[in-house]
Each structure stands twice: as C-alpha cells, then as structure tokens.
Amino acid sequence: MKELLVLSGKGGTGKTSLTASFICLAEKAIACDYDVDASNLPILLKPVDPKGHEFSAGLTADLDKDICIDCGLCRDLCRFDAINSKYQISTLSCEGCGFCAEVCPVEAISMSERPSGRWFASMSDQDGKMVPLFYAELRPGEENSGKLVAQVKSSARQKALEEGYSLLISDGSPGIGCPVISSLVEANLVVIVAEPSVSGFHDLKRVRELLALRGVRSILLINKWDLNPEASEAMEKWAQECDIPCAGRLPYSSELAAAVAVGEVPVSRKELRDLILPVWENIAKTLEKQN
Amino acid sequence: MEIAVASGKGGTGKTLVATCLARILAEYNPIVIDADVEEPNAGLVMPHRVIDTKPAFRPVPEVDMESCTLCGKCAELCRFNALVVLPSEVMVFTELCHSCGLCAYMCPENAINEVNHKIGDIEESDLLSGGQLITGRLLVGEVQSPPLIKAARETRRQDSEYRLVDCPPGTTCPAIESIRDSDFCLLVTEPSLFGAHDLELSIAATKLLDVRTGIIINRWQGDDADVGIIAREQDIPILERIPYSLELAKSYAKGENPLTAMPELQVILENVIKMVKERVA
Missing domain, CATH: 3.30.70.20 (Alpha-Beta Plaits)
Structure with a gap:
C-alpha cells in the first residue's frame, strides 16, 4: 500500500481542488482528508451515507464546589491558567493533564473524557466509481488534532488492507505543525502544491525542511504559475538544487475557481482534465518508484 | 485595542488585511504580531529592520x-x-x-527536573512604515505551537493604541491561542463553498471565546454567495468586501504594497477600522 499526501505549507494554494482531482484520475484509491480543523474535501467529493464515530482527544477537569476548600493549590499549579478565582474551569484552556486532580487535598476534582470531534467513514460516487472517503471534524476550540489525524489515517489504512486497495490519496492541513507532522507517518510521497509568491516560496521551504527532517520524499507542483513567472522559475531551480522533481505547472484558471465555487471536482470539466491529467501522470510515475 | 485577523480556511487574505491595516495605522505606531508561527509571512510583505531575536522555550522533564x-x-x-x-x-x-x-x-x-526545550524564536523588528513587528517562528519539526503563540503575544517592547494579530488558519488550539482575549476578531473569508464552510467554524470558535467578530469578504465578485447566508444565520456583520483583482494578486505575489496596486483598499480598510472602533467602544 502506498500513500500520497498533498501539502502546501501556505493555505489556499489549491490543495483540496487538486487532491480531489487526483482521486478522480487515479484508477482505484481511498481518499482521506487530514484537515480536521476545516475539512473541505467532502464538499467536492460529496460523501454518501457517512458513518460518524465519536472522538475523544483526552480528558478535562471538573471541580465540585461543594467539596472544594478554597486552598488555591490547583490554581497555583495549573500551567494553563484554566482555573479562575471562582474555581471555574475553562474547558478551552484545560489541557487535561490532571495536575489539579492529583494535588487537590480533598479530591474535589475529577477527570472525565471529553468528546472533541467526530470522524467519518463514507463512500463517494465519482461517475459510477465508488471511492471510500475518510474525514473528520474537530470541534472548534478543541486540541490534539494530530491524534484525530492518526485516527483517520489508521481507519483508512485498515479499509485499504481489508479491501485490497493499494493507494491512499490524502489532503493535508496547512502549516507544518501538529496535524501535518501526524499526517506524515507512513506517507510515501508528498506533493507540495506551491504558489509562486514571496509567501508561497517561503512556506514551501519550511515544508521541505520538515520533510527532509522526517525523511519523506516530495514532488513539487506549482499552481497559478503565471501569477509570477519569475518566481515560478526560481522555485523550479531551487527544487532542482534540492533534488525535488517537478510534476509541472498549472496556470491560474478562472474555470477551476468556477468549478470549485459550485462544488465540482475540477477534472469533471474537460478543459481542466486536460490540464491536470499530465501533472497527475508525472506524480503517479514518481510514486511508483518510491518505496 | 487588539484586533485578531483570522480565518478558518488558509490563503483567504489574513496577512494582506493585517499588514494593510498596519500601513494605514502607521501614524499610531501599531504593533503587528505574526502569530502564524508555522508559516509566518507578515515580515515578507512589510519592510522591517530586525532589532532582536530571542529563543522561546517550553519546559520538559529530564530525569536524573x-x-x-x-x-x-x-x-x-x-x-x-x-x-x-x-x-x-x-x-x-x-x-x-x-x-x-x-x-x-x-x-x-x-529526580525530575524541568529543562528548557527550544520551540522557536521571537523576532522583534521595527516596521519601516512605522510601528513594530513581533514574529513568532516555530522551529521546524516542533509539534507544540500554542506556547510560542502565547509568548509572541506577550512580547511587549512598547505599547501602542493598536495591536494587530495575524493569526494561523484553522479553528483549533493555535487559532484559539491567537484570538483569545482580543478586543475584536476580523474573519477574512472568500465567497466560495470552502470559504463559507470554514467561516461557520471560525464563528463558532469566536463565539466560544466571546470575542466580538466581523467579516471581511475578500476576492468579492458581486455576490456574497453562501457567506452571506452564514453571516445572517450567525448574526455576524459583514463589515466590508474587497473586490477580486488579478492585478492585486500579481503585485502581492511579488511582495509589493497592496495599497499601491489597489488604492481603494485604503478606503475599504479605513472603513473597517471605523466600524471596529464603534463596536469595541
């Protein structure tokens, strides 16, 4: 089984539109959305009959004011300022470490599981081809997105093993932090979708640094290259120096924006399919060579 | 007054808005805090002079x-x-x-001592347009960004009437750490299905934080689309609309001053400042 992960560092470079396109162009693949903060792949892939599962990221503290003797120890020791002067616990600040519960001299504090989101197993009908789609929704304000990413990944991989899928195509989160690091586990190749702007180039370099640190191979795809042809050229030159192959360049396309605006997978339109197919073929070839 | 500039979806124009606000407010010497510590970009589009760079740490156990x-x-x-x-x-x-x-x-x-584990750097700069820039830059490979965001927001060389926080995308802990305790949160979105979906989640987050919120629609093309529906349903005002402009996108990609590429942006954002002030007062 191989996993192709799509990242970008910078948000809004076109990760999701292209991931959905690759999923439709691939002969047989499982789709995953690791952007558990703001999951958009389902908007394009339109899952049928999703089965939701509760997810708990950890614990949260509850304080019983009838037992509390107002000693203040919990408040003094909490590193997350989660307990205020009235001994109210902010679930937004509480990390669930249990320090307060452990030190409370009268055992007024207990820890309980907190539901922090849901993950879904579903199917997506792409012109008669049924694609399994795994995604999740972390509740706003929650933490531990990395753990939820790991849950989505393991559920998808389990399905792949059971039903003989040999390819996972995954849409990552922006940035280089917790959810991205979690999504790198067992990924065979990362497509970096980069935009030729000063920010896009800067963010691309940070993603590449993370991938080098974790020993994950990548391939570069420049999106909206004509926004800044000089920067596109500079990015390709840089990629060559870093030994990163280039899958190609895609132009800025109002057609693509229009397709996505109404929730269509770009490659369902012929003009866009003709643009994206060669890029996908390059990626698929590179993936084939990866271990 | 502290204004957080945030959005659920990435790439909607948070940094564009935050840095243009800083240019417009230059006479007040505003402080821009780049809290998108995973990919800090404000300094790339705002000329500045670095004054000091300090490492930021978090404690981790070491067993004797x-x-x-x-x-x-x-x-x-x-x-x-x-x-x-x-x-x-x-x-x-x-x-x-x-x-x-x-x-x-x-x-x-x-037998356990807590030792400092480096998570990134806090860079303090003077903005050439006036004011300061505080940038949090997460060490590549580090998982925990909220402590660095907190450190960046707590960094104070001098105070200013206006503090602008350029937030990371998303709606979970890094975004929360960037928005909490702000006086106002500007949610920058775009009129697409993705934009509307992520906007709804961002509004849920600012409601949890009890921070006053307003919406700016970027890349507007004459129709609020689903963003308008969400704004009405959630009772959050749409403060302004920034028209779609390929010229602006091209100029911004080169790191040029957006207020030169799109002069009407000045008027739009001055109006945003006016409306935020009315709402915070």
Missing part, C-alpha cells in the same frame, strides 16, 4: 538517573504518555509532553 528509583510513578501519572519507564532507564518523549509539570512535582525522589 542517579536519584531515580524506577518506581514508575511519573509514567503512570502522565496523561500524554510522554514518559516510559524501562528496566534501567526512563525515556522522555518530548514531542508528546504538554509541559504541565505534573511529573516533576510528584516524583517521590525529586
């Missing part, structure tokens, strides 16, 4: 094996599985540690 009796208490108490007690040593998984300090406090032999 001379005193440790391998009793296992620390591993048993750690809710994040950051400590594993083996037959002859204790392993610390820094990545999993949330820096709560429980292990060090509870160790019966006082």
